[in-house]
Amino acid sequence: MVLTPRGLRFHGRIFPCSIGRNGVTRRKAEGDSATPAGRLTITGLWYRPDRLPRPAPWARPIGPGDLWCDAPDHAAYNHHVRAPSKASHERLRRPDPLYDLILTTDWNWPDAQPGRGSAIFLHQWRRPRFGTEGCIAFARPHLLWIAARAIPGTGVIIPSSLSKYP
Template identity: 65%
Template sequence: MVLTPTGLRFLGRRFPCTTGRGGVVADKREGDGGTPVGAHQIVGMLYRPDRIAPPTAWAVPIGPGDLWCDDPAHEDYNLMVRAPHPASHECLRRADPLYDLVILTDWNWPRAIRRRGSAIFLHRWRRPGYPTEGCMAFDPAHLSWIARRITPATRLVVRG
């Protein structure tokens, strides 16, 4: 998968997508809204089992207490954790459909460097052209198509 100025190229197709509100950045920092430059490995996939079928055999269901720690001062920074959790976190099981399907990259993972930015996900967009906090977002049908065809060996290449 390669991010280009006109979208994501993958398996001979191009998919429109949005990136972070801070643009593509070479020096990612927590809260900058940037999508980091690099060759990122796909390290997991999460899905809402109450809303969609598993997109692959290796996808993991998102449970009611699943969270992602985004507190740079906490030892669980940039890791999936369970509720209750004392540090700042994002709920993975959202009321909206944004995280019904989430593809995880290895950005600043598994041993996070403080303030370098937490999780870069591939997920569904709010609407076309609406930026993310640093993730990449897609039309839900396109995200589903991509999810069914990637493997943990797939790389996401973001050029500066």
């Protein structure tokens, strides 16, 4: 996978996508709303079984207690955790469809450095060109197509020279 000015290129196709509302950065920090430049790797695939069929054999279901820790001072920073959690976190099981399907990456993982950013996912967008908190987001049909073909270890190349919205 390669992020280009026209979208994400994967298996010979280009998919329109949204990136962080503050563009791409080489100096990723927690809460900066930027997508980190570099080479990331797909590490996981999560899905809502109450909303979607399993998109690939290796996909994990998202349950009501699944969270992602975004507290830089916590031992589980930038890792999956289960509720209840007193540390700051994102719920993976959201009321909206944005996280119905998530491809996780190895950005600042597994040995997370405090404050370097967390939860850099590939997920569904709100609408075209609507900036994310740093993730890469797609139309649902495109995300489903990508998830059915990506495998653990698939690379995601994000050039630092990209404009704000590919």
